[in-house]
Amino acid sequence: MSKLFILLFFSINIFAITNQEVANKCETVTKGFKSSKAHMQMTLINANKQRRTRDMHMMTLESDSGNKSLMTFLSPADVKGTKFLNHEHINRDDDQWLYLPALKRVKRIASSSKSGSFMGSEFSYEDLSSFNPKKYIFKGDAKLGTLNGKKVYIGERIPKSKNSGYTKEISYVDAKSFLIQKVEYYDRKHELLKTATFDKYKKISGKWRVTQMTMVNHQNNKKTILTWSDETIKLHLKNKDFNKRVLKK
């Protein structure tokens, strides 16, 4: 009887997977794109369902110490040519600069307010930063559940940054592909604030890339849809392509 119990105990532990392991696998399946270029369209939908779109061109350089990204705004017309450069860091605030073409001015931005809205959307700066397990604290095993008929691992993660706008995040990860399907964000009052759904993925040059993401804010009933199109990866972009000086070009 006791042998049977021990066997059962080991079986459970063999098949269990921790939240940390799920996060590591999530990172593995999306990591390795090296660099990318894409067109990004952001659709803002207010509580009355009115839509507005914003277009951007985005370049990203993958790095273990934090990704670098350069965003060039294409519309609305008054911000055309405005550029936003972000150097992510794992253990400290990101470095951020904004280029204002009308003034020819490169302006440094204090990036500590990670929870601030990005361009008036429901995405915050931290929602748009790359997923890296080192940014979170994970505890315990992931629960197995279903989401839209798919088996998913459901797990909790807590942002390490004291400047994060969230107290916890619940992620839903496809149990087969380890692609993130949904994340629920809880605010500083521990109430559900937003839900991000990763609507579409596409395999580009052997790497999974998200091509549509929707963020719903449950507290103000606003929604933002982000779509990436015409993405190309592994482009041999270098650090110098993300230097502050590229803003003025």
Place this chain on the structure above:
Amino acid sequence: MKIFFLLLLSTFLLAKIQETCYTVQLKSFKLKKNSTYNFESLNYPDSCQLIKIKSLYTVRCGCFTRYSEAKREQKELSTSYHDTMIVKTYKYRFKKKQLSKAKEPKQIKIPKENIDIPNAVEMQTLQTQTKSVKTETLSDEVAEIADESTFMDNMSYRGDIDWITQSYLIAPDDKNPQNITTAVNLEATYKKDALRIHTKIRLQQDLNDLESGAKDTHRSYARIDELYAQYEYDEGQSLIGKSLRFWGALEVRNIADVFNPYDLQADPFYKSKLGVINAEYTKYTQSGELSFIVQLYEQAREMSAYPYVYYYFPQSIKYTKDLKTQNGQYRPNIYVKYSDSLDSEYALDYNIIFQNGYDSQRYYTTKLTANSEIETNEHAYLVNKFITYDTLVIGATLYKLEAIFTDVLNNNEISDYLHIGLGLEHTIPQIYKEADLGLLAEYYNYTTLESSKRNDLQLFEVFQNDLFLGLRYSFNEGDDSTLIGGGIFDLDYNEDIYYLEYNTRIADTYKINFDYRYIEPSANKSTVFNLMGRHQRISLKVGYYF
């Protein structure tokens, strides 16, 4: 004449807008050599065309003047096609299609089918092949059209047309109580590989200037602010032509921004600058850059005339555009600039500049003309100048410094001087819903080092011992609405400026700027504001952007 030129440019701009349209792109792809793509057999809707540019193909549907129309088309097409997107393109490409549509055939034959990496591209109609064009000559025709579209696709435009009205609730005696201005800004850039050619044109017409005579403010003009060529190397870049630069870190007054002279015909609160003819070579270092800049010509400035509120002299003194220089207007200005960033726990952007040439600060002298009029004009003198502007980031606070030390070379009127500006900007995120609140504080000090020479009052220096305190409320609601307000307090001459400014966007195309300003000048010192007189104004600016 100026009105005519303004209308001409406006017409050109509108024509330019009319040359483009919005289209719905269903897909884009690249065909490998000897591949085939049978567009006809795929039964796309009638509004769709296969279009090529360089070596890339796109399938695009419709050519709509309004974005909303394209959006409606996209909604319909989205039921059958995934990953659609709206792009802006040129109408002429569709016209080529229409011309060929009357004839046949439309099928494209490019040997071997092999779809490569998708990419967003501009387009060229390939369906122009007609019966009269033999298959073997198609490649030549395509090459010819491809060259044309390459030039157009390397061009980009942006611009705005602004209507500005300013009413003075309290206006100095006899000065115009209102001014209405139309301004057009147009920028065009040609970019191909490492070469970039850029131009910026500005036209301005003040309504008062149409009534020549006493109300004329000399504020109407057409001018080229920028026209330069820039070439990029692996380890540097060079530039030649007329250009604008920005040097500075502070918000209210950028004392380090000495490269371009300020436009004395513009509203002083809009910080308009004049382009400068120069040549530059920049060498990139690992994280920074070292620039050598030579300004080739010291230009004289126009100034607005008396009835305009911001004319700086009494009515009896007439400004003439006659720049007196110490060593001629072609004496070059030399700048050496080093910029870099420290990548540490506390991020720092720093810039150090040395200048040898004419100072950005000017002084004025008066003379009695043969007609018994008093005229005044600007004087430029030679200096060695050391400049720095820096921003340090600690948490949610930016600490800013702008400082200059000017060593005046052989001038009996002007003393060596120091000018320092210190600032901080702290942001409190999400103070109410998504809105952020920025707290701004800046302090400026100007000191002449020789008491026997002209002082700050005689040099019209406004920020000689001044404190600025302000707030910026960013709504973060999608229209980039902001409310900025504050006060500038002169600690020496008991002079105050208060302002409140609201900016927002309407219908994604129009920008609205509303501002209120109140200036209480010094009662007993001849400051700039004392000379201009006490005034209170409201201003509305509506800008159409394209």
